[in-house]
Amino acid sequence: xxxxxxxxxxxxxxxxxxxxxxxxxxxxxxxxxxxxxxxxxxxxxxxxxxxxxxxxxxxxxxxxxxxxxxxxxxxxxxxxxxxxxxxxxxxxxxxxxxxxxxxxxxxxxxxxxxxxxxxxxxxxxxxxxxxxxxxxxxxxxxxxxxxxxxxxxxxxxxxxxxxxxxxxxxxxxxxxxxxxxxxxxxxxxxxxxxxxxxxxxxxxxxxxxxxxxxxxxxxxxxxxxxxxxxxxxxxxxxxxxxxxxxxxxxxxxxxxxxxxxxxx
Amino acid sequence: xxxxxxxxxxxxxxxxxxxxxxxxxxxxxxxxxxxxxxxxxxxxxxxxxxxxxxxxxxxxxxxxxxxxxxxxxxxxxxxxxxxxxxxxxxxxxxxxxxxxxxxxxxxxxxxxxxxxxxxxxxxxxxxxxxxxxxxxxxxxxxxxxxxxxxxxxxxxxxxxxxxxxxxxxxxxxxxxxxxxxxxxxxxxxxxxxxxxxxxxxxxxxxxxxxxxxxxxxxxxxxxxxxxxxxxxxxxxxxxxxxxxxxxxxxxxxxxxxxxxxxxxxxxxxxxxxxxxxxx
Numbered sequence: 001x002x003x004x005x006x007x008x009x010x011x012x013x014x015x016x017x018x019x020x021x022x023x024x025x026x027x028x029x030x031x032x033x034x035x036x037x038x039x040x041x042x043x044x045x046x047x048x049x050x051x052x053x054x055x056x057x058x059x060x061x062x063x064x065x066x067x068x069x070x071x072x073x074x075x076x077x078x079x080x081x082x083x084x085x086x087x088x089x090x091x092x093x094x095x096x097x098x099x100x101x102x103x104x105x106x107x108x109x110x111x112x113x114x115x116x117x118x119x120x121x122x123x124x125x126x127x128x129x130x131x132x133x134x135x136x137x138x139x140x141x142x143x144x145x146x147x148x149x150x151x152x153x154x155x156x157x158x159x160x161x162x163x164x165x166x167x168x169x170x171x172x173x174x175x176x177x178x179x180x181x182x183x184x185x186x187x188x189x190x191x192x193x194x195x196x197x198x199x200x201x202x203x204x205x206x207x208x209x210x211x212x213x214x215x216x217x218x219x220x221x222x223x224x225x226x227x228x229x230x231x232x233x234x235x236x237x238x239x240x241x242x243x244x245x246x247x248x249x250x251x252x253x254x255x256x257x258x259x260x261x262x263x264x
Numbered sequence: 265x266x267x268x269x270x271x272x273x274x275x276x277x278x279x280x281x282x283x284x285x286x287x288x289x290x291x292x293x294x295x296x297x298x299x300x301x302x303x304x305x306x307x308x309x310x311x312x313x314x315x316x317x318x319x320x321x322x323x324x325x326x327x328x329x330x331x332x333x334x335x336x337x338x339x340x341x342x343x344x345x346x347x348x349x350x351x352x353x354x355x356x357x358x359x360x361x362x363x364x365x366x367x368x369x370x371x372x373x374x375x376x377x378x379x380x381x382x383x384x385x386x387x388x389x390x391x392x393x394x395x396x397x398x399x400x401x402x403x404x405x406x407x408x409x410x411x412x413x414x415x416x417x418x419x420x421x422x423x424x425x426x427x428x429x430x431x432x433x434x435x436x437x438x439x440x441x442x443x444x445x446x447x448x449x450x451x452x453x454x455x456x457x458x459x460x461x462x463x464x465x466x467x468x469x470x471x472x473x474x475x476x477x478x479x480x481x482x483x484x485x486x487x488x489x490x491x492x493x494x495x496x497x498x499x500x501x502x503x504x505x506x507x508x509x510x511x512x513x514x515x516x517x518x519x520x521x522x523x524x525x526x527x528x529x530x531x532x533x534x535x536x537x538x539x540x541x542x543x
Contacts, residue, residue, distance in 0.1 A: 153371035154381075157435065160329055160363045161385035162355040175375045 003247025010241055014060035023051035025058045026209045034227045043233045046216075047223060052230065055211040056237050062123065062212045063241065066205070067192035069127045071185055074134020079181060081135070082142025083173060086150060087165040097143070100136035108133040109198055116204040126205040130195045134188055141184055145177040179256040186249030190242040197238055213238050269343035271443055271475050272305040272328065272361075277337035279323050279499075297323040299499040300337070307442060310469065310476040312486040312507070314522065315496035321479045324496070325447045328477060329363055330354060341443070359389045362436035366448035368428035372420040379416030382406065382435045389439050405434045408471075409464060426457035433464065437472070445477045450485060462488050483526050487511070495519045 022042070029049030037044045043052040081100075085093040106114070112129035119125045149155060149172065158168045197214030199205035206212035213234040220230035277298050285292035297320045305311050313321050326332045328339055330346045339346045341357055349357065362385060365371035372381050379402050386393055386401060393401065403413035409430040420428055429449060436444050446465070450458040466489060468474060478489050486493055487507055494504040495518065503516040514520045 153365040153367060154373040156326075156331060157363065157365065157371050157432075158373075158384060158388075159331055160358065161435075162358045162388040163384070164351075167388075172373050172375075176373070 001251055003244050003249070003251050006240060006244025007248050010060055010244065011064065013057050014064050017054070017057035017061055021051070021054035021057050023054045025050065025054045025211055034223070034230075036227075037229065044227070044229050046219065046230055047227075052216075052233055055216060056213070056233060059211040059213045059216065059234065059237070060241075062200075062206050062210065063193045063196055063238075066123060066127050066130065066196040067189050070130035070192045070196075071134055071188045073128070073131030074188060075138045075181065075185060078135040078138025078140075079142045079174075082139040082144075083146055083169050085139070085143045086146030086173070087169050093143075096139065100139050103132065104136045106133075108195065112195065112199055113202070113204060116199070121204045121207060123206050123210075126196055126199045129199070130192050134192070137188060138181070138184065141180065142177065145180055146173045149173050149176055179253045182256065183249040183253045186245045186252070190245040193238060193241055193245075197234075269340075270304045271307045271309075271342060272303075272477065273338075273340040273343075274301060274303045274324075274328065275338045275340070277301045277324070277327055277339060278335045279320075279327055279332060280335045296499050298327065298334070301496075301499070301501055303494055303501065303504065305443070305475055305477060308473050308475055309492065310474075310478060310490040312476075312478045312480060312490035312493045313496055314480055314483060314486055314493060316481060316522075319496040320499040321481075321496055322447055323499075325363070325445045325477065325479050329358075329361060329445055355389060358385075359439040360441050361443040361445065362439065362441045364429070364432050364436050364444060364446040364449045367452050368425050368432055369452075371432050372428055374420055376419075377416065378406075378418050378420065378423075378431055381420070382416065382431060382438055385435060386438045401438060405438045406431075408437065408468070409434045424457075425453050426461055429453060429457075429461050430464065433461075433468070437468070440472075441474070443475045443477065445479070447479045448481065449478075451480070451482060458485070465489055483511070483523065495522065 027050065029045070032045055032049040033047050035041055035045040035049075041051050041053065043056065046052055046055070081096050085096040103111075108130075111133055112126065115129040115132070116122070116125045119128075146169070155168055155172055158172055163171065193213075196205055196212070197217065200212040200214030201218040203215075203218070206215055208215065216234040217231055220227070220234070223230055278296070278300055279298040280294045280296050283293045283295055299320075301320070301324060303311065313324060315321050323332065327334050328341075330339070334347065341361055344353070344357060346354060346357060372378075382405060383398060383402050386398065399416075402416050406413055406415055411427065411430055411434065415423075415431075420431065423431065429452075433449075449465070450461050453461060462485060465476065465478075469476065469489075476489060478486070480486055491507055492505065493507045493510050494501045495510070495516065496502070497516075497518045503510060503514065503519045510519060511523065514523055
């Protein structure tokens with residue numbers, strides 16, 4: 001349940017930053033730049049004298065919003081596609097899976113760069129780009145897991161009971177792969193946070209002056225020897241978030257499985 | 265439907281499976297699982313189908329319940345060709361024929377409670393059974409297989425193998441079918457539990473007037489549940505007749521081989537009832 005705690009703290013911090021941060025995030029205070037951590041500025045200040053803690057808090061909103069929507073797009077399109085491929089087989093499956101291969105063939109970050117190059121940089125395009133490369137991940141996982149379930153006797157029993165493919169998918173297939181999907185979602189959520197950081201680092205994601213962890217890493221890079229803490233804190237924020245989400249995924253999987261639930 | 269129409273009539277049923285093709289520009293190889301199989305089953309009568317694994321027994325079970333599309337031939341249930349029916353009438357017909365599977369660990373959805381599992385054919389095949397009536401039907405059918413009404417609230421993993429098979433039987437019974445296709449329903453169970461479940465099968469048959477198409481590789485089991493037996497070998501029925509007749513005077517060499525393979529206890533002669541179920 002450490003994962004749940006970390007995730008809840010992250011969400012709480014993000015929500016808090018919407019109404020309150022220790023310092024305004026966009027106010028520039030050049031004389032007070034590059035301060036080390038102190039009682040006034042817990043995590044120090046950056047090259048423009050802005051409070052790092054405040055910016056990390058506000059950056060959490062960006063990370064969460066972008067990742068949530070991106071994973072939502074990926075799972076929302078990928079899971080039905082994968083379930084459809086497993087239920088219909090034949091030509092439908094071929095078409096869906098080749099489309100997946102096509103999307104998968106482009107390195108994720110590269111296709112994100114391509115999309116932002118076409119439509120311009122910005123948070124929304126970053127979301128779409130990350131979302132699109134999440135689709136085949138969910139489609140493949142769903143299809144693979146669903147295919148093995150379609151061979152099981154309880155699905156055959158449902159067919160003897162006169163259930164159609166859609167009903168079987170909803171009643172038997174999806175509930176049985178739900179825990180798998182939820183675990184994958186937390187992993188993809190973590191990856192999306194990394195991807196958003198990566199895109200912002202490249203200057204293609206969140207645009208200044210809006211804070212983002214990736215953007216902060218980017219700006220800290222040139223000051224690495226002067227003020228290493230500027231790179232360390234956003235890096236830590238990313239790491240703790242990703243770790244927390246992975247732990248949450250593990251915990252959820254155990255919780256959602258009725259067989260494991262009895263054993264604990 | 266005429267009065268004389270048998271419960272189940274299978275005519276020249278042939279079923280090919282397409283295997284993965286070995287080369288790109290070669291026709292995919294086919295495997296003939298059933299070759300012109302014909303059989304009949306009157307209402308209230310039970311037929312055992314025996315044979316080694318791979319002889320096509322399970323394919324026959326699936327084809328009879330319209331789960332596989334045959335290459336040729338007909339399956340008539342209550343006088344109606346199941347493969348000529350549209351989805352709706354076929355669904356209506358499914359009420360009359362249900363199935364019990366071999367592995368009680370694989371045939372119950374681990375995420376559903378027993379009550380839901382047992383009621384699935386009811387919910388799918390009978391319109392407007394809900395609330396108290398639905399609850400009563402579930403309780404009735406659970407009690408008829410020796411379980412308790414409150415077991416409906418439990419998950420399958422809380423039950424033993426024999427109890428799970430009882431749940432599977434309850435599911436097959438809930439629509440009050442005439443025919444139950446049982447595909448090796450006791451071979452995954454312990455020997456002591458096998459006897460209990462077999463007794464349940466016989467008891468239910470007597471009480472409800474059921475017909476079984478009972479698939480088994482275990483000849484000792486066959487004697488208990490069916491009066492007629494069909495011996496399958498490589499997708500064909502090689503011998504068919506009354507159980508005692510076939511066991512006492514097997515005509516086909518394959519049947520003799522099968523009978524000779526049954527272990528005997530205490531020097532009982534070949535063809536005499538074995539004392540216990542084969543392990």
